[in-house]
Amino acid sequence: MPVPRTLSSVVERPVHIGKVVGPIPTGCTDRTGKGLPALGPAVAEPRLWRGVAGRQGRAIERTRRVESSGRNVVEFTRHYTYIIKMSEFRQDLVSGDWVIVAPERIKRPHDFLPKRQKRSVSPKATCPFEDLDKSGNKPILAAVPKWVENPDARKGRGSDRKRLSWRAVVVPNKYPALSHSHICAVVLKEGIYNAARGVGHHELIITRDHVRNLAALPLQQSAEMFGLLQERYRALAKDDCLHYVVSFFNWGATAGASLTHPHMQLLSLPIIPPDVAHSLHGSKKYYKFHQRCAHCDMVKFERKYKNRIVAENSFAIAFAPFASRSPFEVRIFPKRHRPYFERTPAVELKAVTAVLQEVLRRIERHLNDPDLNFFIHTSPLKRQQDYAHYHWHIEILPKISTPAGFEMSTGIEIDVIDPDRAARVLRGGKF
Numbered sequence: 001m002p003v004p005r006t007l008s009s010v011v012e013r014p015v016h017i018g019k020v021v022g023p024i025p026t027g028c029t030d031r032t033g034k035g036l037p038a039l040g041p042a043v044a045e046p047r048l049w050r051g052v053a054g055r056q057g058r059a060i061e062r063t064r065r066v067e068s069s070g071r072n073v074v075e076f077t078r079h080y081t082y083i084i085k086m087s088e089f090r091q092d093l094v095s096g097d098w099v100i101v102a103p104e105r106i107k108r109p110h111d112f113l114p115k116r117q118k119r120s121v122s123p124k125a126t127c128p129f130e131d132l133d134k135s136g137n138k139p140i141l142a143a144v145p146k147w148v149e150n151p152d153a154r155k156g157r158g159s160d161r162k163r164l165s166w167r168a169v170v171v172p173n174k175y176p177a178l179s180h181s182h183i184c185a186v187v188l189k190e191g192i193y194n195a196a197r198g199v200g201h202h203e204l205i206i207t208r209d210h211v212r213n214l215a216a217l218p219l220q221q222s223a224e225m226f227g228l229l230q231e232r233y234r235a236l237a238k239d240d241c242l243h244y245v246v247s248f249f250n251w252g253a254t255a256g257a258s259l260t261h262p263h264m265q266l267l268s269l270p271i272i273p274p275d276v277a278h279s280l281h282g283s284k285k286y287y288k289f290h291q292r293c294a295h296c297d298m299v300k301f302e303r304k305y306k307n308r309i310v311a312e313n314s315f316a317i318a319f320a321p322f323a324s325r326s327p328f329e330v331r332i333f334p335k336r337h338r339p340y341f342e343r344t345p346a347v348e349l350k351a352v353t354a355v356l357q358e359v360l361r362r363i364e365r366h367l368n369d370p371d372l373n374f375f376i377h378t379s380p381l382k383r384q385q386d387y388a389h390y391h392w393h394i395e396i397l398p399k400i401s402t403p404a405g406f407e408m409s410t411g412i413e414i415d416v417i418d419p420d421r422a423a424r425v426l427r428g429g430k431f
Contacts, residue, residue: 087100087103087104088101088102090323092282092321093282093294093322093323094279094286094295094298095279096282097278097411097412098323099323099325099412099413099414099415100413100414101324101418102414103416103417103418103421105416112416113367113368113370113400114367114368114370115368116368116369117369119252119260120260121210121211122259124210127210127261128174129204129206129210129259129263130210132169132171136174137171137172137174137204137206139171140169140170140171141170141171141203141232141235142169142228142232143166143168143169143170143228144168144169144224144225144227144228145165145167167207167208167221167224168205168206168208168221168224168225168228169205169208169228170203170204170206170232170266171203171204171206172201172202172203172204173202173203173204176201177198177200177202178198178199178200178201178202178267178268179202180200180201181197181199183199183241184199184240185197185270196270199241199270200242200267200268200269201236201242201267202266202267203232203266204263204265204266205229205264205266206261206262206263207221207225207261207262207263209221209262210261211262212262213251213360214249214262214360215357215360215364216361217357219350219354219357222353222356222357223346223350223353226349227346227349229247229264229376230341230342230344230349232245233245233342233381236381237342237382239268242268243270243271243380243381244268244272244273244276244380244381245266245267245268245378245381246267246269246273246376247264247265247266247267247375248264248265248373248374249263249265249373249374249375250265250373251371252371252399253371254399255371255372255399256373272380276377279377279390280379280387280390282294283295283389283390284389287389293389293390293391294391295333295391295393296337296391298321298322298333299333299335302317303317307424308321308419308420308422308423309423310330310359310362310423310426310427311355311359312355313354313355314335315334315335315348316332316333316334316335316348316351316352316354317332317355318330318332318333318355318356318358318359319331319423320419320420320422320423320426321419322419324415324417324419324422325397325413325415326397326398326401326413326415327400327401327415327417327422328363328367328417328422328425328426329395329397329398329415329422330359330426331393331395332355332359333391334351334352334391336348337391338392339378339379339384339387339389339390339392340378340379340392341378341379344392356396359426360372362426362428363396363398363426366425366428370399370400371398371399372397372399373396374394374395374397375394376392376394377392377393377394377395378390378392379392401416
């Protein structure tokens with residue numbers, strides 16, 4: 001296959017490497033297009049070379065050839081750079097799903113981003129979250145500060161003022177997708193099909209601030225919201241009918257937000273969702289083979305590789321996944337192995353929240369404030385000893401691109417922004 005001379009619209013990635021087993025691939029060329037000679041015992045001046053698959057590398061320092069068990073081992077003393085020119089299939093380490101990274105489809109990257117527009121805010125007077133009593137968003141399931149029921153609280157006298165000063169509150173959704181029942185869902189036959197009643201919970205976690213989203217709130221208030229989520233997870237785990245709790249945040253109309261007042265949603269389910277089950281199975285399979293957590297290995301690798309890291313602190317890390325499903329996808333992990341979101345210590349949860357806020361601010365600043373979703377993946381509520389291999393995390397998906405016929409017909413997502421470039425942009429680098 002001939003190697004194209006042009007290097008326009010490519011993505012450069014410095015990669016630390018200790019040794020490469022095997023010689024430089026046959027058919028590689030240097031920068032001038034001339035073929036490289038066979039490697040001898042030493043190469044005094046390593047040249048820029050590029051392989052027939054569209055990758056390009058540069059040995060920074062001297063290289064040498066060592067015979068080991070009949071194989072050639074070429075050692076690069078520092079690092080090399082390879083460049084994606086062609087599209088590339090990538091497989092997710094946990095799920096095993098394949099994606100296509102195709103950066104060559106973007107000719108002018110800046111035109112790919114949505115135009116920045118001022119977000120409209122609904123009037124407070126018509127917002128159902130401003131006066132919970134008036135709108136009927138009751139009962140109060142949890143709140144910060146802790147909710148105190150008092151019929152005179154609306155008059156705001158004495159200690160009653162504290163009741164009106166909540167910063168975050170959990171209430172049932174007035175228009176739920178699932179409804180609570182003391183009778184567990186039972187799978188019944190509908191001819192050849194299975195069906196069950198929509199039993200579960202659908203709740204809202206509402207911020208007091210009518211305008212500022214999670215990224216703009218003080219860290220303490222955001223951490224309190226996640227503390228409320230933990231409280232609800234633990235409470236719902238006591239329900240024998242429930243097996244999983246999912247929580248998520250929709251920001252913007254194209255991400256599914258019907259109200260502009262910032263809030264998160266929580267649903268408890270009598271089943272384990274297919275996407276989560278897929279992830280649980282993949283991580284268990286990895287653990288059985290390697291005796292290590294797959295997500296811990298991902299965190300370890302990304303910390304060493306560095307190029308896909310977006311934000312990090314002592315207890316949490318955010319990076320663009322190697323096999324990103326969509327442009328600028330980011331995942332956030334606690335650095336310590338934590339299978340259960342609801343059991344995460346407060347200090348670590350606050351650190352995860354801080355990284356989440358930092359990533360959201362970077363997305364707003366560098367991607368023109370797109371609509372987005374983020375959600376939590378954690379271990380199921382029941383038989384938790386069976387899921388000690390899992391590692392809870394947050395996934396953030398900005399609404400940059402729209403799945404089309406190929407994605408719908410194959411289940412293979414196409415990401416037109418290389419994850420290394422995505423992380424560099426979110427860190428404030430050039431597109």
